[in-house]
Amino acid sequence: MSSQPQREMNSESLEPRPRTPMSDAEARNWLQRTWDDGKGFTSWFQQVHHTVIGRRYIITAFCFFLLGGLLAALMRIQLSHPENHFLSPDFYNQVFTMHGSTMMFLFAVPVMEAFGIYMIPLMMGTRNIAFPRLNAYSWYLYVCGGIMLYVAFVLNTGPDVGWFAYPPLSGPDFSPGKRADFWAQMITFTEVAALAVAVEIITTIFKLRAVGMSLNRIPLFGWAMLIHSFMVIFAMPAVALDSSMLLMDRLISTHFFNPAEGGDALLYQHVFWFFGHPEVYIIFVPAMGIVSEIIATFSRRPVFGYPALVLALVANGFVGFGLWVHHMFATGLPMMGYSFFTAASLMIAIPSAVQIFCWIATLWTGRINWKTPLIFVIGFFAIFVLGGLTGVMLASVPLDTQVHDTYFVVAHFHYVLIGGALFPLFGGIYYWFPKITGRMLSEKLGLWHFWLFFIGFNLTFFPMHILGLKGMPRRVYTYLPQNGWGTMNFIATVGALFMTAGVLFWLYNIWTSYRRGPLAGDNPWGASSLEWATNSPPPIYNFDELPTVNSRTPLWTATAENPVIRGLRIDDREVLITRVLDAEPDHINSFPKPSPWPFWSAMATTALFVGSIFNGYALYIGAIPLAFTLTMWFWPKKHEIALEEAEGVRR
């Protein structure tokens, strides 16, 4: 494993570099020095490494998860018995809107991207994510959007029009004040952040893969994040457009959605759900990637039907865009269109079924390693299959007109999203925690977490199916005693208590294991993908030497003679760019160093976004500091110019 710089450097302005062969330790020191983002207060705002930003993303997303969960608990207390006065209708409406918006925009999508940011460069065998400064920028923006929303909420200006914010209720006539504006602008924040991350992940997967990792060898989590990112790019602009049109209706008196002036309230719904349905798959597809990784590792064999699974994910990505009208079956659109969307909604069951069957086949022929990540995946199966089947029911127009906007739908999408995304995510945490922190989570506490959460989940959400059939509509802050919904709601509230306990066990597990858990070592589960080929936690340069790949399960087929990539400078942030299809080496690129400007750009963007809630002119004035910070961000540094010249000579 001796590593040495293979090339002479050409620029005299650079630091002196070693000319003699160096030891492994020396080489690692060099790499450490080159890739180190620095420590201390000011450095914190300049850091750009994907593990650093990824960790921040994961922690932030889970903070929002806990906040969203707290709001859910408030709702369950309010609904535990009829005509309860625990929350006022006004506050309840804010709470359920904040819960939905938090979970969808501030937790579910960002947390999937967070794992992508952390894991994808490691899985692809490279040293950083593509566009690292953009990555840092996206995190600041995401945090600022979330903080803005919660500050508004604490000041009693939380949005109260639902996470979907249908006009005219969210329009200027029926929602005076700034509540709906904060919601709409939070969308802009998170969408810009999500789009940035999507671009980074696509580029990382397409161009920064380890040599030998041709398209048909990308780990399934990589495929899932790739499809997730493409879906983000096609879906998110729709909602950003929609919320911006709403903002304009509210702020500068356009009439996009005002029927009295020739606008169309239904237009909003079409554009919203054109994003809103793919959103579900944006959340769910990465979770499928996590499930595939865990199943392969814990049944000790490659996943059965890799091509089928990849195609199923791709199919999810495409068909997911053809279902949006099934959120609008009650609006009275023409029947011909409805039939098309029924067929499409049933069709999406096919790729999901392919995945389920392939995973069962994998488990069937594998040797089971009964560990917490796998147990969460088993929980995922039970819950997600049930949620998928109620989804099949909702695809039917007549059935949907009965259960649409009732607690049946609440039950359905919590089965799909908690079952389909949160359970795999929890599994993923138990799976990757050792990689991220270097320590194992406790299996025993993990089981407590699983069983409390699993039982609590079913107690909470299963009765909601029955409530929906018994006619309980969604988004009601209370109900009458004679409706007969009291018992089921009480059971649901008790279930929520169990779920809370489960989450507390999980937090306790993380707290103690982070400090005192057993050391993990590089590859505690005997897994096959590249993130396990380096230390836990990974060094700041990820890999001592860039790995190469000779199969879909590189660590299982690696031999002692497995080649590694040499020839990258260790005194500069060089990464190897490979070709999209076959991952053959293409050229070398020098990655950016830490910079404070992504932070300042994000602050300028925040000022612009928040300002434009109150005054349209903020767009013009706010553009000035933004332009300045962006210019500074991209201003070439002397050092970089020198390197580029050197690069030119080398070619």
Added chain:
Amino acid sequence: MIRLFAFWAGTFNDHSVTEAMGRQAAVIAHEWWFFFAVCTTVFIITMLFLARALMKRRTVEDVPLATGPAVLDPRRERTLTIAVSSAMGVTVVTLFVLLFVSISTGASIRHFNSKNAVTIQVMGHQWWWHVIYQNTAASETLQTANEIHIPVGKPVVILTSSNDVIHSFWVPNITGKRDLIPGYSTALWIQADKPGRFRGQCAEFCGHQHAHMAFYIVAQEQNDFDAWERAQINPAVTPAPGSLQEKGMQKFMAGPCVMCHTIRGTDAGGAVGPDLTHVASRSTIAAGTLDFNHENLLKWVRNSQDIKPGNKMPAMQITDDDLNAIVAYLESLK
């Protein structure tokens, strides 16, 4: 099955998808039980396969991780391919069956017999239902609120529209939802097969009091319905001179009430709140929230904000005497 469900619920539920009392709801309830049976079967089979896949004698406990992953046996992989493909085949066929059932159910709901249909206009307001029985003769057109009377066994056309935000018209025992979207008017038809009172509730989030925006459909035999309709067309009764009711009427006409409510046959012609011409013939007040009775009326008129916070009727600054008089007057409006 339906009876089993009714057993869970205890008694007949006037607000339930599975206890159909109208033609549309009955067709949908059949479809529901079919889907329920198919999906339950699929769920059980999938879980059995999963359980079988997990039950093994050889787990990693016996074989340490260090021995490396399993070596794939090509013959077994081929068997798996066949198994997964056949399972997919079954899935696709099942989905086609469900698609067929869904579309044919949809078609039978829409099958529309417009002969002798009663036409009723329903308009959503924050947070009550405005009901208009159109008639070619203007004097025969009647308005009411939060209670829709229909004749049994006869098709009824509901014309929907909204006055402010999006609401959704839904009576689970009779039929599925239809959104009331400002700027759009749609028509749906319903038919009750048995007499009875069936609860409906707004199903699209519409603001503060979305939770308290219910109504009732009262399905009556044709004779009863005709009698009801004739009574409703009449203007309001005039209270006897010198009575408490008359005092109440004066207070009503002189107070803020008149700004928002209509009582046909009097000067009250407001269109913001429900028509009160025959309010005492209705069984509930505040959009299905409270039973129509003396105590509830007192509470409601004095301060409706206690009962439905955020609703559009302000708290009244009136003396107890005036309140009693107004309530007595309202109770006389049969």
